[in-house]
Amino acid sequence: MAVYTDVSDQELEAFIASYDIGTLTSFKGIAEGVENTNYLVHTDTEPFILTLYEKRVRAEDLPYFLSLMEHLAARGITCPLPVRDRDGRILRELAGRPAALISFLEGVWIRRPDIVHCAELGTALAKFHLAGLDFPMQRDNDLSLPGWRSLFEDVREAADGVIPGLRDEIAGELDFLGAQWDTNLPVSVIHADLFPDNVFFLGDKLSGLIDFYFACNDMMAYDVAVCLNAWCFEPDGSFNVTKARAMLQAYEQARPLTEPELDALPWLARGAALRFLLTRTYDLLNTDANALVKTKDPREYLRKLRFHQRVQSYRDYGLGSD
Numbered sequence: 001m002a003v004y005t006d007v008s009d010q011e012l013e014a015f016i017a018s019y020d021i022g023t024l025t026s027f028k029g030i031a032e033g034v035e036n037t038n039y040l041v042h043t044d045t046e047p048f049i050l051t052l053y054e055k056r057v058r059a060e061d062l063p064y065f066l067s068l069m070e071h072l073a074a075r076g077i078t079c080p081l082p083v084r085d086r087d088g089r090i091l092r093e094l095a096g097r098p099a100a101l102i103s104f105l106e107g108v109w110i111r112r113p114d115i116v117h118c119a120e121l122g123t124a125l126a127k128f129h130l131a132g133l134d135f136p137m138q139r140d141n142d143l144s145l146p147g148w149r150s151l152f153e154d155v156r157e158a159a160d161g162v163i164p165g166l167r168d169e170i171a172g173e174l175d176f177l178g179a180q181w182d183t184n185l186p187v188s189v190i191h192a193d194l195f196p197d198n199v200f201f202l203g204d205k206l207s208g209l210i211d212f213y214f215a216c217n218d219m220m221a222y223d224v225a226v227c228l229n230a231w232c233f234e235p236d237g238s239f240n241v242t243k244a245r246a247m248l249q250a251y252e253q254a255r256p257l258t259e260p261e262l263d264a265l266p267w268l269a270r271g272a273a274l275r276f277l278l279t280r281t282y283d284l285l286n287t288d289a290n291a292l293v294k295t296k297d298p299r300e301y302l303r304k305l306r307f308h309q310r311v312q313s314y315r316d317y318g319l320g321s322d
């Protein structure tokens with residue numbers, strides 16, 4: 001459960017009173033997520049999500065994330081909308097942290113995504129990328145190669161205590177990716193963390209996307225690689241090529257991948273696996289034992305990384321074979 005910052009009844013009542021959304025009736029910490037503190041807030045009008053921004057989110061980046069939600073919603077992507085207070089402000093402060101109130105999105109996330117969900121995700125991801133093309137703000141991906149190197153420095157000494165041999169394995173992968181990483185692929189706004197828990201469904205239909213706090217301007221195919229990792233592996237660690245094909249084909253119906261993007265998929269997928277291997281290792285080593293949060297397992301991402309190290313071409317992901 002991600003509640004790093006407690007908010008008192010009185011603080012929240014006063015906070016909610018500065019919005020035109022009715023009076024506070026109840027609120028509770030949300031038992032999901034690892035990055036920020038989230039509360040489900042009910043007023044006598046409707047539910048809202050209150051987010052207090054923690055650790056990895058920089059306050060100066062919040063206008064980018066919040067404006068992006070408005071931009072996407074205006075282009076037909078279903079996502080939460082930031083709520084303005086009576087003075088027109090979206091970004092506020094609560095309990096000493098930057099905070100924002102956003103609209104509540106109906107739907108649930110799917111614990112075990114099936115082929116149909118992967119296809120829905122592929123379509124939504126391509127539409128997201130297309131909608132981002134004319135977003136006027138700019139934010140670099142601080143969790144790309146330079147960010148991974150700096151995370152590695154942070155975990156280098158303790159890495160072998162998390163998984164024996166991890167230090168050398170990460171060092172070798174960073175060398176490989178340093179030589180391979182070519183940022184000369186088509187860019188747009190990418191979500192960069194579009195895991196199943198950030199995608200809501202009503203039945204088998206995708207109903208919306210949430211959690212834009214890693215969004216940035218970067219290669220669209222990198223985002224595809226993040227999703228290949230997050231959606232197309234089974235709990236036993238095996239890669240499900242049928243899910244990957246469904247996701248990629250659906251993506252390509254809305255936005256065909258270029259030949260250089262296809263060729264790049266194997267090393268982009270290695271980078272995408274390394275990114276979550278590093279953040280999960282870092283979090284395991286640095287999370288305050290008192291925080292109500294369930295840290296995620298880095299081993300899962302080491303297995304995915306090793307899988308992509310053996311991949312020969314994008315055809316191994318189910319494309320171009322029928």
Ligand SMILES: Nc1ncnc2c1ncn2[C@@H]1O[C@H](COP(=O)(O)OP(=O)(O)OP(=O)(O)O)[C@@H](O)[C@H]1O
Pocket residue numbers: 002030032033034035036037038049080102103104105106193197198210211213
């Ligand atoms: N707008 C929303 N509408 C409905 N529920 C929401 C909304 N935003 C967040 N939630 C709920 O809160 C949970 C955590 O939100 P979110 O994924 O933004 O947190 P996080 O700490 O940034 O998580 P992550 O680990 O994915 O980075 C979601 O899984 C969902 O249950």
Ligand SMILES: N[C@@H](CCO)C(=O)O
Pocket residue numbers: 034035193195276279280296
């Ligand atoms: N989606 C991330 C957590 C949030 O950054 C993970 O599964 O490691």
